[in-house]
Amino acid sequence: MNNAAHNPDTERLIALIGLAAAKQNSHPGPCPSDEKMAELIDNSLDHKQRVTMLRHLNHCNSCYRLWVETTSMLLEEKDLIDVVNIDQYRATAS
Amino acid sequence: MAIEPIQIQQEIKASFNLPLSVEDAKKLVFDQWQFLGRLAERRFPNDDSMAQGALMFVLEKLEKDQWKRVRAWEGQGAFHTFLAVLTARLMTDYARSVYGHHRTPTWINRKEDSAWTKAYQLIVFQNYSRHEAVEILSVTFRGREKWYFEDMVATVLAKNNRPARPIESQVPIDAVEDTVIETPEQAAKISEKTLLEAVIEYLSNDQDAQTDNQEIQRLLSLLNIELSMSEEDKLILKMRYCDGMSIAAITKALNLKGDIYKRINKLIRHLTNACTQLGVLDDIA
Numbered sequence: 001m002n003n004a005a006h007n008p009d010t011e012r013l014i015a016l017i018g019l020a021a022a023k024q025n026s027h028p029g030p031c032p033s034d035e036k037m038a039e040l041i042d043n044s045l046d047h048k049q050r051v052t053m054l055r056h057l058n059h060c061n062s063c064y065r066l067w068v069e070t071t072s073m074l075l076e077e078k079d080l081i082d083v084v085n086i087d088q089y090r091a092t093a094s
Numbered sequence: 095m096a097i098e099p100i101q102i103q104q105e106i107k108a109s110f111n112l113p114l115s116v117e118d119a120k121k122l123v124f125d126q127w128q129f130l131g132r133l134a135e136r137r138f139p140n141d142d143s144m145a146q147g148a149l150m151f152v153l154e155k156l157e158k159d160q161w162k163r164v165r166a167w168e169g170q171g172a173f174h175t176f177l178a179v180l181t182a183r184l185m186t187d188y189a190r191s192v193y194g195h196h197r198t199p200t201w202i203n204r205k206e207d208s209a210w211t212k213a214y215q216l217i218v219f220q221n222y223s224r225h226e227a228v229e230i231l232s233v234t235f236r237g238r239e240k241w242y243f244e245d246m247v248a249t250v251l252a253k254n255n256r257p258a259r260p261i262e263s264q265v266p267i268d269a270v271e272d273t274v275i276e277t278p279e280q281a282a283k284i285s286e287k288t289l290l291e292a293v294i295e296y297l298s299n300d301q302d303a304q305t306d307n308q309e310i311q312r313l314l315s316l317l318n319i320e321l322s323m324s325e326e327d328k329l330i331l332k333m334r335y336c337d338g339m340s341i342a343a344i345t346k347a348l349n350l351k352g353d354i355y356k357r358i359n360k361l362i363r364h365l366t367n368a369c370t371q372l373g374v375l376d377d378i379a
Contacts (some may be wrong), residue, residue, distance in 0.1 A: 038172065
């Protein structure tokens with residue numbers, strides 16, 4: 001079991017044990033507003049606010065899931081816009 | 095992850111008085127209508143009916159009480175992102191209201207990750223094979239590792255098609271001689287599978303309740319004292335090992351800089367050392 005780095009299953013088990021241990025006695029605070037969630041996604045929170053938000057996401061599965069879902073959708077949207085921009089650039093350049 | 099150029103955000107703020115009026119809230123939403131349509135298509139890919147239904151549901155909820163939800167925007171973050179958060183929340187409500195009619199089992203409904211519901215639908219309602227379901231999930235929920243969906247589909251299959259009780263058969267004497275008899279020490283050890291199931295159950299629970307297994311609880315309490323991880327470190331591990339998200343997706347979502355592979359490896363080494371020092375790994379059979 002000690003050679004964890006070479007075994008993906010053991011690596012995952014160790015990571016999950018670590019997360020479960022770290023979850024003990026943590027205090028997530030109240031769920032953030034949708035606007036605060038948006039500020040986290042836009043990376044516009046100050047350091048202290050960001051840490052508070054991340055602590056909450058580590059503990060509250062509903063907020064974590066909302067954050068992951070929104071972020072994933074926006075990243076795909078951004079990828080789409082980037083592709084369109086590149087195509088427009090190529091069209092203009094040619 | 096600045097999705098919207100700052101200038102556009104400033105223009106929105108400058109063009110509208112805050113708090114937003116009913117008319118302004120309505121105009122802002124309809125200005126972003128195409129964007130909302132794309133979000134619905136992404137949330138329910140290959141299912142136009144669900145995507146359209148979700149979009150109508152979102153509109154109905156947004157305009158309720160004279161656009162109260164939209165008028166709650168205080169101009170702190172980008173409106174575009176704020177609207178995306180609102181929409182994601184409402185689309186989850188919509189999915190739950192629809193899937194509820196299909197009577198998905200409670201253990202699936204309790205999962206926050208919508209990929210579980212999709213996996214269940216593919217396997218149980220649409221009779222896709224294991225391989226097909228994994229492929230569809232990988233395309234639908236991009237940014238996740240394939241092993242995550244393989245585990246997910248295997249779990250759905252196992253829970254839905256429980257194997258029949260094995261028929262007792264005569265066992266050859268040779269086989270009995272090879273049977274290993276557990277010593278009391280071995281019997282006291284926790285199997286890796288038991289530990290994995292216990293920590294996943296514990297992590298998926300929002301409550302502060304402790305695990306039912308006292309030995310595992312003891313190990314976790316011991317380890318908690320030794321660990322020092324930042325909230326960002328914990329979230330990276332959660333995204334990677336609970337949700338199977340790719341390094342690229344994690345990096346973008348958290349706006350991380352530097353080599354994230356190295357950072358994760360360092361975290362795993364730190365955890366492995368802490369576990370080893372406390373003898374946590376020795377207690378696993």
